[in-house]
Amino acid sequence: MNTPCYKINELFETIQGEGAFTGQPSIFIRLQGCPVGCSWCDTKHTWEIEMTDQVPVAQMLGKAEESDHWSDLSIEQILAVINDNNYQAKHIVITGGEPCMVDLTPLCTALENQGLSCQIETSGTFEIKTTQDCWVTVSPKVNMRGGYKILNSAMKRANEIKHPVATEQHVDDLKQLLTEHQITKTQVYLQPISQKQRATDLAIKTCIENNWRLSVQVHKYLGIE
Numbered sequence: 001m002n003t004p005c006y007k008i009n010e011l012f013e014t015i016q017g018e019g020a021f022t023g024q025p026s027i028f029i030r031l032q033g034c035p036v037g038c039s040w041c042d043t044k045h046t047w048e049i050e051m052t053d054q055v056p057v058a059q060m061l062g063k064a065e066e067s068d069h070w071s072d073l074s075i076e077q078i079l080a081v082i083n084d085n086n087y088q089a090k091h092i093v094i095t096g097g098e099p100c101m102v103d104l105t106p107l108c109t110a111l112e113n114q115g116l117s118c119q120i121e122t123s124g125t126f127e128i129k130t131t132q133d134c135w136v137t138v139s140p141k142v143n144m145r146g147g148y149k150i151l152n153s154a155m156k157r158a159n160e161i162k163h164p165v166a167t168e169q170h171v172d173d174l175k176q177l178l179t180e181h182q183i184t185k186t187q188v189y190l191q192p193i194s195q196k197q198r199a200t201d202l203a204i205k206t207c208i209e210n211n212w213r214l215s216v217q218v219h220k221y222l223g224i225e
């Protein structure tokens, strides 16, 4: 039986800098493709899937800087890259782009069978197809240019909700979303957009008021990927 391939923009080992797994050594798999259209997106190079940007695996892995180049990898190739690079992290973060545009169940099943834990970071605008044990981080993107709605199934599946914030409107949007989807128990993280001081101050104040947690994108302060 053929296993699916995944369009991968980057595959590398680092420290998770966001949310509940902050500080955890992790292998990041960044998938190509996202139609959500957030104006402040810091991975705009992952948005389009142009066949002319497909490159050999070695070229994708050897990138010296961000680019829209991607490679099509089978699950076996992904496992081989992890093995060949002697990565030590036991936690996989599948991000994007919007990783839930594709079925992640076969990939997460294979990774979990190797003794690795999986985490998905998604905007909550596509059905989440993954394993039961996979940790799902929903970072809901409300009223973005692409016009996608946040799905109730995604909000309900979330193990954590990580919301980008820069203005009071973002806080109001999140509160409305939590009410609309009847989310009361899931841990909420507020993440200041682009490390702006005003956004950080607002996030700190709002976290204290609501007993939410702060996520500050530690990797950006450390200057690592």
Ligand code: SF4
Binding pocket: 034, 035, 036, 037, 038, 040, 041, 042, 043, 044, 046, 096, 097, 098, 123, 141
């Ligand atoms: S959902 Fe994520 S990858 Fe897509 S545009 Fe928004 S921030 Fe960027």
